[in-house]
Amino acid sequence: MKVTPHVAQTLRKLVEQGFGWAKTVGRMRQVMVRGLKKVDQMFVLNMAAYNLVCMRSLAQFRP
Numbered sequence: 001m002k003v004t005p006h007v008a009q010t011l012r013k014l015v016e017q018g019f020g021w022a023k024t025v026g027r028m029r030q031v032m033v034r035g036l037k038k039v040d041q042m043f044v045l046n047m048a049a050y051n052l053v054c055m056r057s058l059a060q061f062r063p
Contacts, residue, residue: 018050022050026046026050
């Protein structure tokens with residue numbers, strides 16, 4: 001019996017992987033800056049870095 005997850009569950013996993021990476025690797029669990037603007041800049045930088053890491057791993061599988 002094959003069971004496939006609901007579409008929202010697979011998308012949720014993709015979104016939560018980025019947030020989990022930012023909290024562990026990107027040091028977003030406890031930010032060291034003050035102010036909404038600086039925290040926002042740090043978050044955007046973390047998400048850009050996460051995208052670069054994902055692109056690096058995707059490029060390794062291309063022929």
